[in-house]
Amino acid sequence: MSTDERKFSTKSIVLIGLFAALCYVALFFKIPIPSPVGKPFLHMGNMFVILASLLFSGMIGGLSGSIGMGLFDLTQGYAASVPKTLILKFGIGIIVGAVAAKGDKEGKKSPLKWLALASIILILAAIILFIVCLNFGNEIAVTGIKKKLVINPVLYIFSFILGIALGVVRLISKKLSIKLQYAILGAVAGIAFNLVGEFLFGTVTLLISGSKFMPAVLSAAVSLPATLINGTFSIVVAVALYVPLSAALSRSGLMNIRSL
16 A cells, blocks of 8 residues: 555544534533424534535434434433444435435536425425414314324525525526535435435334334424424534535545545
8 A cells, every 4th residue: 555545544544533623522512402392402413424525425324423423312211223423424414415416427417406406495495384383373173192293483484594504505507616506516415315314213212112103103204304404504504514515625635535
């Protein structure tokens, strides 16, 4: 192995250790969201996974998230969630990195249709949730499950803001680099994967424990609003940090680290 290859490997390990530590520590700092319903909060764990994946590679981001957030679950009384955390956080990193990497290719076209599709889905979801809240309130009792489905106002507000933001990106795409457009799309794709993964893990876990199918599906859906709120926060903050940090790291040469 050459000196350059050893240096490259060492840098990657250091970056994984750094971002794993950031993911671990970030989970101790929760930001409460004022709400008339429930006790929602924001954390920056997923944000660091996305940021590491955008700045360096999906493998670095994914391993950082799995190690850091997995250790948090293991040491803070959430051992049962460790397998889910390992898989989902690694998946977020790999997907974000894979999509963002497409922006590095020469001659790559702008992902306009995907940005537009994500914008439409988020805006429609916000409108639907708002209408549901107007008609049924913020807490909805669902037959077959003990917990009520809580639709926090922050959920549809965040969804609407992110949808509008993606729509604006679509409209001004000619002023944004292809690389940044794919970075944004990658962050959205990673959080979408996490959202689906949380739902599937929740459903399967309940089915294994003996629950019937529909109650299991509905119970798993109860936790999705908080996941979406955190996901939206992670996308916005990670992309906002990515822009200045990528420029600084490019000048330093550290952005050349793209894989392990």
